[in-house]
Amino acid sequence: MGFFTDTSICIGCKACEVACKEWNELEGNKPELLLDSFDNTGQLDAQNWRHVEFIEQIPDNNGVVMTPTPIAGGQAWLMMSDVCKHCQNASCLEVCPTNAIVRTEFDSVLIQQDVCNGCRDCISACPYGVIGFNEKTGTAHKCTLCYDRLQNGMQPACAKACPTESIKFGYLDDLQVAADKRLAALQTAGYKKAQLYGRDATVYGGLNAFFLLMDKPEVYKLPNAQNATLPSRNNFAGYAGGFVTAVVGLVAGVLAFRSQRMNEKSDATR
Amino acid sequence: MPPAEHFALPPNWDWWILGYFFFGGLAGGSYAIGTLLRLVGTAADQRAARTAFITSFLALLPCPIFLIADLGQPLRFINMLFDASNGGFAFKPWSPMSLGSWALLGFGLFSFVSFVGAVAESGWHAADPIARIFRGTVGAVWNIIGTALGLFVCAYTGVLLAVSNQPVWSDGWPLGGLFLASSLTGAAALLLLLLRRRRDVDAGTAVRLELADRNFAILEALLLVVFLVTVGLAGTIGKMAGVWLLLWLVVILGLAAPFAFSRLDGARRWAPVTAPLLALLSVLALRALVIFSAQS
Numbered sequence: 001m002g003f004f005t006d007t008s009i010c011i012g013c014k015a016c017e018v019a020c021k022e023w024n025e026l027e028g029n030k031p032e033l034l035l036d037s038f039d040n041t042g043q044l045d046a047q048n049w050r051h052v053e054f055i056e057q058i059p060d061n062n063g064v065v066m067t068p069t070p071i072a073g074g075q076a077w078l079m080m081s082d083v084c085k086h087c088q089n090a091s092c093l094e095v096c097p098t099n100a101i102v103r104t105e106f107d108s109v110l111i112q113q114d115v116c117n118g119c120r121d122c123i124s125a126c127p128y129g130v131i132g133f134n135e136k137t138g139t140a141h142k143c144t145l146c147y148d149r150l151q152n153g154m155q156p157a158c159a160k161a162c163p164t165e166s167i168k169f170g171y172l173d174d175l176q177v178a179a180d181k182r183l184a185a186l187q188t189a190g191y192k193k194a195q196l197y198g199r200d201a202t203v204y205g206g207l208n209a210f211f212l213l214m215d216k217p218e219v220y221k222l223p224n225a226q227n228a229t230l231p232s233r234n235n236f237a238g239y240a241g242g243f244v245t246a247v248v249g250l251v252a253g254v255l256a257f258r259s260q261r262m263n264e265k266s267d268a269t270r
Numbered sequence: 271m272p273p274a275e276h277f278a279l280p281p282n283w284d285w286w287i288l289g290y291f292f293f294g295g296l297a298g299g300s301y302a303i304g305t306l307l308r309l310v311g312t313a314a315d316q317r318a319a320r321t322a323f324i325t326s327f328l329a330l331l332p333c334p335i336f337l338i339a340d341l342g343q344p345l346r347f348i349n350m351l352f353d354a355s356n357g358g359f360a361f362k363p364w365s366p367m368s369l370g371s372w373a374l375l376g377f378g379l380f381s382f383v384s385f386v387g388a389v390a391e392s393g394w395h396a397a398d399p400i401a402r403i404f405r406g407t408v409g410a411v412w413n414i415i416g417t418a419l420g421l422f423v424c425a426y427t428g429v430l431l432a433v434s435n436q437p438v439w440s441d442g443w444p445l446g447g448l449f450l451a452s453s454l455t456g457a458a459a460l461l462l463l464l465l466r467r468r469r470d471v472d473a474g475t476a477v478r479l480e481l482a483d484r485n486f487a488i489l490e491a492l493l494l495v496v497f498l499v500t501v502g503l504a505g506t507i508g509k510m511a512g513v514w515l516l517l518w519l520v521v522i523l524g525l526a527a528p529f530a531f532s533r534l535d536g537a538r539r540w541a542p543v544t545a546p547l548l549a550l551l552s553v554l555a556l557r558a559l560v561i562f563s564a565q566s
Contacts, residue, residue, distance in 0.1 A: 045279070091435060097368035098349040099360055115354045118342020120281035121367045124434040129279040138342030218275060227275040232364050234432040237443035241493075242425030245447030249421075249454050249489055253306040256482035257315070 001106045001150070002208030003159065003167055004175035005081055006182055007220075008194065010166040012038060012052050012079040019161035020050040023146065037077075044082055045132030049143040050158050051082045055219060080211065080220050081158070081167055084109065084130045084143035085198060088205030091231050092122035092131060092142075100140075107172075107208055108145035116140055125231045127204075127223050145208075172208065179212055186212075203228040273505025276437040280565035286340035290333050291427045291557045292456075294374070295449060297330035298420035299457025301381055303482070304388075305413040307475070314472035318479065320388040321471075322461055326420065327385035329460075330378060337374075351375065366430040373422045380416030424453035431560065438564035441504030444497045445560065451490035455525075456553035458483035459546035466542050483549065484528045491525050494556075510563045517559040524552020 021028065027047045034040055037054035044051045055078035086108045093101045093109055100115035101122060111122070111131075116139040123131045123140060131142045146156035154160070159169035168175060179196055186194040193215050198207025202225040217224045304322030307315040338347045346354070350371040353360040362368040387404030403409060428445030439445065462479050465471045501507045510518075527548040 043279070095365050095367065095433065097360065097362060097365050097371060098346075099353050099355055099362070100349070102355070112355055115346075115349060116343070117346035117349045119340075119350075119367060120283065120342070121365070121430075121434075123279055124281040124283070124436055124439075125278070127276075127278055127435040129277050132279065133282065133342060135342075140342075221277045223275050223277060229435075231433040231435055231440065234440060234443045235364060235366070235429070238366075238429035238432045238446040239425070241444050242422075242429060242446035242450050245450045245489065245493065246421045246425065249451055249486060250302065250306065250417075252485035252489060253303065253454070253482050254310050256485050257306055257310045257478050259481070 001108070001145075001170065002086060002172050002175060002210070003083065003145075003156070003169055004179050004210055004212070005083070006166050006168070006179070006212045007078065007080040008182070008186060008191070008212060008214055009164045010052070010079040010081055011164055012054060013163060014041075014052050015161040015163055016050045016081045016158035016167055017041060017048065017052060019157040020143075021047075023149070023157035024049065024144070044084075044128075044130045044142070046134040046141040047132070049083065049141075053078075053080045053082055053220060055079070055215075057215075076214065078214055078219065080213070081162075082128075082220070083158070083209050084145075085128060085204070085210070086143075086145060086208035087198075087203075088201070088208065089230055090204070091125040091127055095121045095125040095231055097121060104145075104147060106145060106147070106150050108147065108150075109208075110144055110147055111140055111142060113137065113139055113141075127228060129221075175210075179210065182212055197222060204230070274437070274441055276435060276440070276506070278435040278437075280436065281434075282565065283340070283561060286336045288554075288558055288561055290336040290340075291449070291561070292554050293329045293336070294333045294427060295424050295453030295553065295557075296457050296460055297326045297333065297381060298377065298422075298424035298450075299453035299455075300326035300329060300461065301377075301384065301413075301420035302417045302424075302454065303457050303461060303479075304384070305417040306482075308413055309410060311478070312472075312474070315475045315478065316391075317471050318461065318465055318475045320392055321464055322457075323381075323384040323388040324392075325457075325460060325464060327381045330381050333374065334378075366426050366433050370423070370426040370430060373419055373426060377416065377419035377423050380412065380419055384413065384416055421450055421453075425450040431564075436564050437506040438501055438509050438560065441506050442497045442501045442560075444493055444500060448490065448493040448497050449557070451486060451493050452553050452556055454486040455483060455490050456550055458486055459528075459549035459553075463543065463546040463550070466546075480528065483546075487525050487528050487549070494521075494525075509566065510559065514559055514563045517555045520548075520555035521552045521559065524548045524550070524555070527552075 034042055037056050039054045041048050041051050057076040090109045098115055098117055100112045102110055104110050118138045120133055131140050134141050155169045159167045179199055183194055183196055195213055197213050197217050198210035213220055300322045304319045307319035338344045341347055351360055390401040425446040428449035431439035432443050432445045434440050458479055527545040531545040
């Protein structure tokens with residue numbers, strides 16, 4: 001099961017953020033003016049498991065679009081409710097040394113709070129900056145896909161609260177069909193940059209929380225397919241480099257100790 | 271190649287981790303040098319070998335403390351080794367942190383036993399059977415296995431950083447090798463510093479250690495270049511510029527010190543202390559540079 005977030009109909013109301021905080025009893029943010037459009041949340045972290053991004057692509061006074069590109073030749077104000085992607089190939093789950101991060105019966109990725117020891121390796125690995133460290137509990141936190149609600153036959157709080165149905169929850173097969181239809185409709189209407197992110201296996205084997213975007217993934221701070229790589233990509237090269245260095249280092253040491261010994265022997269025989 | 275994109279949050283691995291990387295590297299490096307002195311050195315090198323094994327264990331002692339102190343839930347440190355949810359061992363070979371936890375445990379055992387052997391050999395219980403065992407074949411095999419584990423502890427810390435999605439770290443796969451070479455340089459410098467005032471240590475041993483130190487420094491410098499090339503190709507080298515240039519200076523000074531001090535007439539008088547101290551500072555600065563710049 002998973003989410004399909006259609007950013008083309010997100011209105012930035014933040015009902016998802018509020019519903020998430022309320023249901024999961026997450027701490028409220030300290031009131032802060034971030035001067036970043038309508039965003040006063042900042043980022044996903046231990047106390048924000050949903051975050052509505054506001055991306056302004058509005059022409060300046062001269063009609064020149066400053067950042068990054070307009071959609072459909074006009075002006076845009078992109079909004080996206082970001083969340084844990086519950087990746088099929090999850091970086092956090094891969095590196096977690098304690099097996100605190102598990103895949104549930106709903107195919108979501110969950111941090112078991114009673115097992116996590118707060119090493120923060122998952123934070124280092126998550127390419128989406130989803131996981132945060134809670135100083136009070138001393139553990140890592142992120143969206144649970146409302147595991148407790150799912151166990152009781154309810155949909156996640158954010159999807160339930162979304163007034164425009166930008167956040168849809170359901171079986172992935174159904175969501176993918178709906179996403180394909182919506183994408184086709186948008187492209188027919190002239191939104192050529194509209195694209196699905198995480199719908200197929202090109203990004204982390206597919207995302208259980210996938211998106212319909214109105215611009216390139218990078219605009220929404222999402223790594224594109226080329227950059228969506230697992231931490232383990234560096235395992236072989238890292239260890240191989242270490243092994244070669246160890247061998248060369250030991251040889252360098254042997255040479256140092258043996259060569260001087262040879263010198264001493266030759267000095268003694270003279 | 272287009273620049274790498276990173277949207278990951280920093281894990282806030284700070285001073286405890288820096289301390290662990292530093293002391294863990296010195297412990298592993300000292301053990302490896304101790305083994306080299308024992309197996310290929312002269313009879314006169316054996317005193318230095320014992321010092322190396324003792325140093326290795328003493329440097330290792332704070333490591334688990336640093337690691338546990340860094341955890342958000344320190345009392346759950348045991349979850350690194352035992353699976354609290356499913357039972358059995360928590361062993362994930364593809365997770366450097368998991369593999370490193372086991373390697374540290376194993377190296378701790380080898381380092382401790384070698385420490386006991388070195389102390390026994392040092393004269394407290396010279397006739398002790400333990401000392402005899404450690405001078406024989408069993409001791410050699412023990413040292414070789416311990417060296418493999420010790421060098422793994424030196425290297426995996428770099429691999430741990432590389433196996434992430436952080437800028438700089440994940441762009442620099444040679445970090446494992448670089449940290450290992452740097453550990454050997456630092457350990458050689460530390461031993462030179464410790465052996466400086468010991469009259470019972472052969473002068474030739476110090477000369478051999480200095481040569482080894484220079485060899486290790488060359489290896490480290492080469493790997494540093496490879497690391498910078500990989501990070502440069504990924505387009506994230508800018509993260510290591512700016513205020514970090516000061517640490518770069520310390521790294522370069524430490525690498526150059528073993529060569530410069532042996533060649534400059536005026537500096538030779540200061541060499542026995544200054545060169546190893548600069549080399550040790552360089553080991554610390556390199557790790558601080560890599561750890562903090564990527565998270566800034």
